[in-house]
Amino acid sequence: MTDAPSYLFYQSRNPRPFLDYGEGIYLFDEDGKRYIDGSSGAMVSNIGHSNPRVLAKIKAQMDKATFGYRLHFRTHPSEDLAAKTVAMTPDGLDRVFFVSGGSEAVESAVKLARQYALTQGQPNRHRVISRFPSYHGCTLGALDLTGYDPLRAPFAPMMEGMPKIDAPATYLDRDNLTDEQRGLKYAELLRDRILEEGPENVLAFVMEPVGGASTGALVAPDSYYGRIREICDEYGVLLIYDEVMTGAGRTGKFLAAEHWGITPDIVAMSKGFGAGYAPLGAIIAGAHIVEPVLDAGGFQHGFTYAGNPLACSAGLAVLEEMEDQGLIENAAKMGEVLMGELRALMDRYPFIGDVRGKGLLTAFEFVSDRTTMEPLDPALNAYDRLVELAYARGLIIYSRRTRGGTAGDHFLLAPPLIITKAQISEMMVILRDALDAFAAETGLPIEHAA
Secondary structure (H helix, E strand, O other): OOOOOOOOOOOOOOOOOOEEEEEEOEEEEOOOOEEEEOOHHHHOOOOOEOOHHHHHHHHHHHOOOOOOOOOOOOOHHHHHHHHHHHHHOOOOOOEEEEEOOHHHHHHHHHHHHHHHHHHOOOOOOOEEEEEEOEOOOOOHHHHHHOEOHHHHHHHHHHOOOOOEEEOOOHHHOOOOOOHHHHHHHHHHHHHHHHHHHOHHHEEEEEEOOEOOOOOOOOEOOHHHHHHHHHHHHHHOOEEEEEOOOOOOOOOOOOOHHHHHOOOOOEEEEOHHHOOOOOOOEEEEEOHHHHHHHHHOOOOOOOOOOOOOHHHHHHHHHHHHHHHHHOHHHHHHHHHHHHHHHHHHHHHHOOOEEEEEEEOOEEEEEEOOEOOOOEOOOHHHOHHHHHHHHHHHOOEEOEEEOOOOOOOOEEEEEOOOOOOOHHHHHHHHHHHHHHHHHHHHHHOOOOOOOO
């Protein structure tokens, strides 16, 4: 009954139907209406819905034990998942700590970095530099790293106020620099901020290798990534990659870091790691960081459900399915198809100012003028309205305000990695219909083919 009173509350009062079941890239409500999950939920359902292999693994573990506290027992699912994760990540990342979600993963990464600094006789290192805009989680620690004003501002008095540098939004730049030069220019902002804070005070730099909800699949020029690694090494600053959204195959590699040959000091993962089958996340670090912390008395941190055998059983089955079905390779291949379709939209809709992304993490951004890249009037609430128009037509997409959360509109398309070319075409038919309806409502122009 959709009209029954609800005692739940979340972020808004947007009415939604009851979910009945999921199958592949599709979700069905209790009235039988079908939706294409064009955003994998919140970029979570990487292998699609109701995968029988994963369900069987979870059920088999339920028949054995549903919980074993990590201080009382080792479990085969957690050990096996840790080993599988290490095998799929770059050399040098060989210790795993499990959590239940992305905010927990980021908090854990920062706490590990801090405790490592203490083992090195560097007690002043506590400042963590991040980027603006960015999103790293909603717990107070992760939120202090987040550069997104609507989420952060209400709680600012409760936080220390960690330093930020500009995200490499080079598509907005109007200069005569090459992409390589722009990448280096944005990377040097980190060096400047480290010097401003005092290198002895800076603990870590945390970044999303491909932007998430706050910047809409933002990809920096290639030169950016290597220079950031060099700057961190120069000043003894730990490099933390927030791969909560990009990890587990989403960008066409297991970790997005692999696209640039970068090995971060610590990686935070979640979302597609458990693929929606169980709350699951992890941090992955090198033994050279973890072992000194353990030698100094242990990692002073933890969560009740860390390494839960049910969650780890699900996670192990997810990674096995990715390998066996070639889903990471499919993400790379279908990502090219999807990007081609999105770029083609720019010919019809002049208010689409940019298309970007990597693999099956893609986005398009609305503007009022492609020359200046000025955003649409915020009063149009485009970021919300297009989502509703698409949802009514059976397509789920994800949106945020691009310019720090107060202006701009971008839309993420990040379907499950199992998607086919035919299903991308099906998705685009609905998206074009929603865009046509939005243009008609707002009076924005459409270019009709001759």
